[in-house]
Amino acid sequence: MRILMATMGLDIGGAETHIVELTRELLRRGHEVTVASNGGAYVPEIEAAGARHVSVPMHKRNPFLMIKSLFLLRRLIREERPDVVHAHARIPAFLCGILKRTMDFPFVTTAHWVFSTGGALRVLTNWGERTIAVSEDIKKYLTDSYGVPEDRIFVTINGIDTEKFSPEVSGEDFRAEQGIPQGAPVAVNVSRLDESRADAAEALIKISQRLARRVPGVVIVIAGGGGRLQELRARAEEANIKIGRKCVILTGPRTDINRICAAGDVFVGVSRAALEAMACGKPAVLAGNEGCMGLFDEDKLEESIAGNFCCRGCPKMTDEALLDDVTTALTLPEEETARLRELSRRVVLEHYSVGRMAEDAMAAYAAAQPPERVVLSGYYGFDNAGDEAILGELVRAVNGMSPGAEITVLSKDPAWTEKHYGCGAAPRFSPFKVYRAIRRCDLMVSGGGSLFQDSTSTRSLVYYTSLLALAQRLGKRTYLYANGVGPVSRAANRRRVCQVAQRADAVTLRDPDSLEELRQMGVEREDMAVTADPVFTLPLPDPRRAKEILQSAGIDGPFAAVSVRPFDAPEGYFERLAQALDAVYESRGLKIVFLSMQPRRDEPVSWRVADMMKAPAAVLSGDYAPQELMGIIGRAQVVLSMRLHALIFAARMAVPALGFIYDPKVASYLALLHQPSAGGEGDMDPRAVSDAVGVILDNRAELALRLEDTTRRLSAAAAENDRILGELLGAGA
Secondary structure, three states: OEEEEEOOOOOOOHHHHHHHHHHHHHHHOOOEEEEEEOOOOOHHHHHHHOOEEEEOOOOOOOHHHHHHHHHHHHHHHHHHOOOEEEEEOHHHHHHHHHHHHHHOOOEEEEEOOOOOOOHHHHHOOOOEOEEEEOOHHHHHHHHHHHOOOHHHEEEOOOOEOOOOOOOOOOOHHHHHHHOOOOOOOEEEEEOOOOOOOOHHHHHHHHHHHHHHHHOOOOEEEEEOOOOOHHHHHHHHHHHHHHHOOOOEEEEEOOOOHHHHHHHOOEEEEOHHHHHHHHHOOOOEEEEEOOEEEEEOOHHHHHHHHHOOOOOOOOOOOOHHHHHHHHHHHHOOOHHHHHHHHHHHHHHHHHHOEHHHHHHHHHHHHHHHOOOOEEEEEOOOOOOOHHHHHHHHHHHHHHHHHOOOOEEEEEEOOHHHHHHHHOOEEEEOOOHHHHHHHHHHOOEEEEEEEEEEOOOOOHHHHHHHHHHHHHHHHOOOEEEEEEEEEOOOOOHHHHHHHHHHHHHOOEEEEOOHHHHHHHHHHOOOOOOOEEOOOHHHHOOOOOHHHHHHHHHHOOOOOOEEEEEOOOOOOOOOHHHHHHHHHHHHHHHHOOEEEEEOOOHHHHHHHHHHHHHHOOOOEEEOOOOOOHHHHHHHHHOOOEEEEOOHHHHHHHHHOOOOEEEEEOOHHHHHHHHHHOOOEEEEOOOOOHHHHHHHHHHHHHOHHHHHHHHHHHHHHHHHHHHHHHHHHHHHHHOOO
16 A cells, blocks of 8 residues: 655654554555655654655644645645555644545544644544544544544554564663763653643652652653753753752653663653553553553553553642652562563553554555445346356455445346345446446456357457456456356457456456467466356355245156257257157156246247147246255256256256257366266257266266265355455455
8 A cells, every 4th residue: 555644743752653663564564655744853764664754844733834734745645646644643634634625535543642622723623534543542532522433433552663672672872872870770751842741751850859869879861852842951950950960861852762761770651652661671650741640560451551551530640649659660679670570561562562553554544445346247137047146146245355345237127236236237238327337446347157259249249348448448457257258259359358358457267168268369367267157156045945936836746957048059959859858757757847047038948848848847937036046956856958057056056967068168167067968959869868867867866976076166266256356356445
C-alpha cells in the first residue's frame, strides 16, 4: 500500500514516537510510507528507514499556515495517490477532512489523547472514516464526546520496538556525555515540555532539593523539547545552584531515547515514554498531567492498560506523593528492584508489540477502503442450471472474501438474477449499462463455462472478448475464471481470445485441453492454472428436497437420470437415443427420467425423445435450482447426459455416468472424471449404450468410490479459483 501519514511535527513526544515506530514497521512489511509534517528531530530516522518526508506546516492553528498546508497536502495527494491517508492530531485531521470531500481518498485518524470538545475546536475535529484509539478509555471518549460509532473505532496500543528498547542497550555513553558519576542513582523523565505534558517534569524539578537529601547523589534527567523548555531549564539551573551540584539535567529534544532510558534506574512519567523505559527493564513511577498512579506493580496492570499508562481518572499528582514514590523506587532492595525490572519488560513484550500496532492500523486501513466493485460476466440469466451454479459459487466467493463488495452481474434477466442472488445486475445487451458497470468496477470476472468457442457462433465469442478488452482498456483488473476454451477455429477469433488472455491479470482453466488450446493460440504466460469447474465446490444438497420433488412427480423406484439438449445432430440421432434408453429399461428395469438443465431449450428435446420411446419415461418439468437438480441426480442409479454440468453434478454426488459427446468439452471432462463415453454424434450405438450402462451398474459401488476420490481432488483444484479471486480482490485494498 501507499500510505500518507499527516501529523503536526516529529519532535520528541509519545504520539510522535508512535508514528515513527508505526512507519518503520509498515516499511518493514513492504508498504510505501510518506510522512507530511512540520519536521523535527525524528525526520532523519524515518528517512533512514526508507520513508519520504515532506515539509507541511501543520503545527499551529495559524490561518495562513493552515491554508498553505491545505494546498501542499492537495498537491501531495494528487502526486502520491495514496491508498490511505492517516492523520494524527487535530489540525492534520481537519485539513485532510476538507480535502477528503473533493478528492475521495480512504481516510483514517488516530486519537492519541483526549481534547477539549467545545466551541471552534469542535469544528476543527474530524475523526475520518475509521478511527484508531490508543486505549479503551479514548474509545469511550470518542463515542461519548463526538458520537463516533463503536464499530468505526479500532483500539490499538503504543507498540514498542523491544529490540531498540531493551535491557541489552547500554546507557554508559549517555552517562559519560552528561558527566553523571559512576553509580549515581538516576531518575529519567521523557516528555514533550508544553502545557499539556510537562507537569511531571516540573514536579521533579520542584522536589529535586528534597530528593537529593533523601537519595544522596541522585541525578534527574529530563529529555524533550517544547514551549516550556527554556522556562524549566532556568528553574533547573536555580535548583542546581541551591543543591550545589548538577542534579537536574535537561537535554532538550533528542532521538536516542533508548540510551537515555537505559541510563536511568527509574522512569517517571506516563504513556509511550513509560512503556519504552519499561521495555528497557526499568521500574516506572506513573505520574503526569492526567493523574498519578505511583510505582507500577502487577496489581495496577489492568487499570494501566485500560488508560494506556496515562493515569487518566487517577488522583492528581502532588509533589509530596511524587517525592515518596521516587524515593521508594530508588531505594528498594536489590531483589525487589530485579522483580520490578522483569515485570516491566514482560508487560511490554506481552501487551505492546510493534507488530500488533501495525496490524491494527492495517485493519483500519482495510475497513476504510471503498467496497470492491466487481462485474461478473458469463452465460447468466438464461436459466441454465450449470451456469447458474457457477454464478452462485462466484457470488458466494466474492461476498466471503470481500464483505460489502458491490457485485454487478451482466444478465439476460437482471430482475431474476437480483432476486435469486441478492446482488446487482445489469442487462447484458444494453451497451450503455454494460459500459457503465465496467467503467465503475475494480475487477471484472469472466466465466466460468465455455465462453470462448465459436462452434455455436462467432457472435457470443466476440461479445465476451469485447467486454474483457473494454475492461482492460479502462485499466480494470480482469480474471478469466475457470474457463473452458475451444474449439475456436476462425483465425480472427483465435487472435481475440489470445489478446484478452495475454492481458488478463489471472487465468484459470477447467481442464488441460483448454490450457493447450490457449497455448496453441499463442498465449505466452507461465501463470495460467488448470483448476476445475467451480461447481465442484458447490455445497451438497438436502436429500429431502429431492425426494419431495420425485414423489410429487409420481416417480418411485430405481431410475436413470437423462439430460439431453438440442444441437445440430445428424439424421436419426435422437431416434437411436430413444432406442438406447428403451434397451436400458428392458435390460435393467430402470425408469427413464429426463432432467432439463436449461428448461426452455431442453424440455422440448426431452419430450421429443420420450415420445419416441416404447418404455415408460418421465420428463421433470419445472424451473429447479442447481442444488435441487443435483439432489435429484444423487438419487439416480446412473446418469446419461449430453450436458456437461449434469455429468459434474453426478460426479459431485458420486453417481456413475455415461456421456454423450456432442462437444469436445464433454470428452475432456469425461476423461478427467474417468467416466465412459457413449460415443460421438455419428457413432452412438443403442446396444453399446445399453451394455455400457450394464457394466456401470454391475460395478456401481466400486465406481462410486472412485468418483468420490476424483471429486475430492477436483474440489481441491476448484478451490484454487477462489484463492486467486481473493488475491485479485485484495489487490484493491
